[in-house]
Amino acid sequence: MKSVFNIAKELWQNVYLINRLALYEIKIKNNNNYLGAAWELITPLFFIAIYWFVFGYGIRENSAVDGIPFLNWMTAGITIWFFIQPAITQGSKAIYTKIRLVSNMNFPTSVIPAYVTVSKLYPHLVILFLVMVFMQFTDYKINLYYIQFPYYIISMVILTLAVVLITSTLTTVIRDVQMFIQSTIRVFLYITPFLWIADMPGWVESLMRLNPLYYLVEGYRASFFAESWYAVENWEYTLYFWGLVVVLFVIGGFLHMRFRRHFIDFL
Numbered sequence: 001m002k003s004v005f006n007i008a009k010e011l012w013q014n015v016y017l018i019n020r021l022a023l024y025e026i027k028i029k030n031n032n033n034y035l036g037a038a039w040e041l042i043t044p045l046f047f048i049a050i051y052w053f054v055f056g057y058g059i060r061e062n063s064a065v066d067g068i069p070f071l072n073w074m075t076a077g078i079t080i081w082f083f084i085q086p087a088i089t090q091g092s093k094a095i096y097t098k099i100r101l102v103s104n105m106n107f108p109t110s111v112i113p114a115y116v117t118v119s120k121l122y123p124h125l126v127i128l129f130l131v132m133v134f135m136q137f138t139d140y141k142i143n144l145y146y147i148q149f150p151y152y153i154i155s156m157v158i159l160t161l162a163v164v165l166i167t168s169t170l171t172t173v174i175r176d177v178q179m180f181i182q183s184t185i186r187v188f189l190y191i192t193p194f195l196w197i198a199d200m201p202g203w204v205e206s207l208m209r210l211n212p213l214y215y216l217v218e219g220y221r222a223s224f225f226a227e228s229w230y231a232v233e234n235w236e237y238t239l240y241f242w243g244l245v246v247v248l249f250v251i252g253g254f255l256h257m258r259f260r261r262h263f264i265d266f267l
Contacts, residue, residue, distance in 0.1 A: 003253035007165065010108040017107060021115035026122060040123035041130075044082040048075060055195045065197055068225060072138055075131050076224040077217040078194040083124035084160060084213065085185055091116045091164035092181050096172040109260050113168040117160050125153075135224060143226040151231065152219045159212055159245050165252025169259055193217055215241045 011018065026040065056062055056070035065073040094116040095109060128149070136142065171178040189195070192213040208214060215237055222230035231238045 003257040004250050006257060007110050007249075007253040010110045011114055011161075014107055014111050014114075018111055018115040018118055021111070022119035022122070025116060025119035029119075041126060044079075044123070044127055045130075047082075048078065051078065051195060068140075069138065072135065072140060072224075073221070074195060075134065076221045079124065079127050079131055080156060080213065080216050080220060081189060081192075081194055082127060083120050083156065084188070087117045087120040087160045088163055088167065089182060089185055090120070091160070092167035092171050093178050094164070095168045096175070099172070110165070110256060113164040114161060117157065117164055121153075121157060128153075131224075140225055145223045145226045145229070148219065148223040148229065148231070152216055152223070155219075155241070155245075156216050159216075159241075159248070162245055162248035162252050165256050166248065169252070169255040173259055188213060209237065212241055212244055 052071050052074060056074060062070060064070060091113045094113045098112050098116075099109070132142070132146075167177060167181055171181070188211070191208065192211055193208075194217065215234075218234075219230045222228045
């Protein structure tokens, strides 16, 4: 647990630096593109259109989900994917691709995967805002349940940071881990109810709910469609989610503190 507290302390003490580096990461990544940072929005919106055409219009023939138009239902949940997927993929290789920053600047290595993860949060917030605007032109206006969003956003970021702490360390030590992540991360698009309805036999649904993204997706939808105070009404699931986050953070903190002094040796 000492490793967890050390990592948490480092991140808290470097919040301002993490934010500045995250903004710089967005700028430098799109510096050579004519549309610049707009690509951070264009790409997700393009895929949303494709997913709606294939899964909504094609497979489901544009039928509603529990009375909710499929496009509304899908966009309410899939916005999470456009944060999780790039944050884990790019955060996992952040240390070994950016470790040389440490030799020139005085900050702990835990900041590196953190700022790469946070750099993916800003496009997510803009997409979330656009989805909220879209909802206003349908029957799903701003409601009291919207106050749940900060909780789910923070939960999503902490979960991702915990995962990235593990994967960024393992990837630096064993480079094949990055290839494994790139090959398997897309599986979560199909085992999380982004594009399909969670209407399965009890034991199957219980198995699928082991996926922490399931919790976040259902929380987002409960907020958008004024369905419930999801985290409170499903308090057992909330305890499971945070228990898993703590376990992942403990593992990530231990691995990071164990190997951080040897990162340069693995390059």
